[in-house]
Amino acid sequence: MGRSGQINKSFKVNFDLCTFCNHQCTFCSNSDDRTIKSSVNFSDFIAVLDNVTQYIKINNLSLSAKGEILLNKDLERIINASKNIYKVPYVYFSTNGSILNYQRSKTVLEAGVDSIKFSINAIDRETYKKKHLKDDFEKVIENLKKLIFLKKDKFPKVKIFISVVTDEAQDKIINGFKTILQESYEELDGILLYALQYTPKDNHIQNQNILVERKYCLISPLNEVYINSDCSLGFCCKDYFDEINFGSLLESDFLSLYNSSKYKNLRKCFINNDFKENSLCYNCLTYEAQKEEKRC
Numbered sequence: 001m002g003r004s005g006q007i008n009k010s011f012k013v014n015f016d017l018c019t020f021c022n023h024q025c026t027f028c029s030n031s032d033d034r035t036i037k038s039s040v041n042f043s044d045f046i047a048v049l050d051n052v053t054q055y056i057k058i059n060n061l062s063l064s065a066k067g068e069i070l071l072n073k074d075l076e077r078i079i080n081a082s083k084n085i086y087k088v089p090y091v092y093f094s095t096n097g098s099i100l101n102y103q104r105s106k107t108v109l110e111a112g113v114d115s116i117k118f119s120i121n122a123i124d125r126e127t128y129k130k131k132h133l134k135d136d137f138e139k140v141i142e143n144l145k146k147l148i149f150l151k152k153d154k155f156p157k158v159k160i161f162i163s164v165v166t167d168e169a170q171d172k173i174i175n176g177f178k179t180i181l182q183e184s185y186e187e188l189d190g191i192l193l194y195a196l197q198y199t200p201k202d203n204h205i206q207n208q209n210i211l212v213e214r215k216y217c218l219i220s221p222l223n224e225v226y227i228n229s230d231c232s233l234g235f236c237c238k239d240y241f242d243e244i245n246f247g248s249l250l251e252s253d254f255l256s257l258y259n260s261s262k263y264k265n266l267r268k269c270f271i272n273n274d275f276k277e278n279s280l281c282y283n284c285l286t287y288e289a290q291k292e293e294k295r296c
């Protein structure tokens with residue numbers, strides 16, 4: 001801790017700007033009634049960032065987690081402020097891409113976003129419809145191609161990824177996107193494959209009996225700060241229903257929440273690698289399928 005109470009290290013901040021969604025993917029917690037639906041407006045974003053940046057440096061700002069961020073009408077102003085007021089080096093978001101048409105792509109790129117990840121969970125229209133419960137496959141591919149065109153034309157530094165939640169073979173998915181995107185495929189910065197992590201009703205994990213070997217945490221709360229869509233300080237995007245909440249960043253000082261005994265105790269679990277049985281992290285770390293993230 002510095003003289004002014006600053007924490008002398010940089011953090012990744014994940015600020016979940018919008019938890020509404022226009023899709024209802026079968027594998028996603030968003031469709032579950034327990035998901036808190038909310039969207040952060042520009043003035044609240046500024047109030048929260050003013051609060052947080054008194055104490056920490058942000059090296060990486062993710063603006064999405066559990067919803068469709070393009071539904072947030074203040075997104076462009078928020079990206080612009082992140083880059084120009086808070087000087088965050090890397091700002092990015094994930095989207096299902098269905099409303100990221102040419103005009104919207106242009107405005108978010110002009111606002112200064114560094115990276116966009118398209119969540120496309122199938123390589124054909126029928127499977128997509130079954131998984132997203134929306135017949136938007138062709139529209140999404142069209143939007144992705146237009147975004148790639150804009151990148152090539154005017155924003156060459158912007159990174160564009162596709163993410164896919166799938167149980168299908170890696171080669172099949174990659175070859176599928178090569179065929180669909182043709183020459184645009186070469187402009188992509190990567191395809192990220194994720195195994196299924198959530199199914200409704202069993203609360204956080206697909207099958208608690210799958211295994212038992214404890215693996216690493218993909219997030220690490222020691223280096224990341226998670227902010228819920230109601231501007232409260234949360235813990236992790238895998239806390240699908242915001243069950244861990246340290247208090248509102250619109251009402252309380254970030255440092256007092258970060259240093260609360262509740263938060264300190266959770267961080268201590270990571271330092272000591274000792275998790276209470278059936279806690280969020282305990283279940284997450286003992287779930288094998290989650291560790292199958294691959295970068296292609």
Ligand code: SF4
Pocket residue numbers: 021022023024025028029030031065066067068095096119132
């Ligand atoms: S995976 Fe993304 S697009 Fe699908 S319901 Fe969840 S938030 Fe919406």
Ligand code: SF4
Pocket residue numbers: 216217218219220221235236237238239280281282284285
């Ligand atoms: S739930 Fe816990 S263990 Fe899992 S990714 Fe989040 S912080 Fe890491």
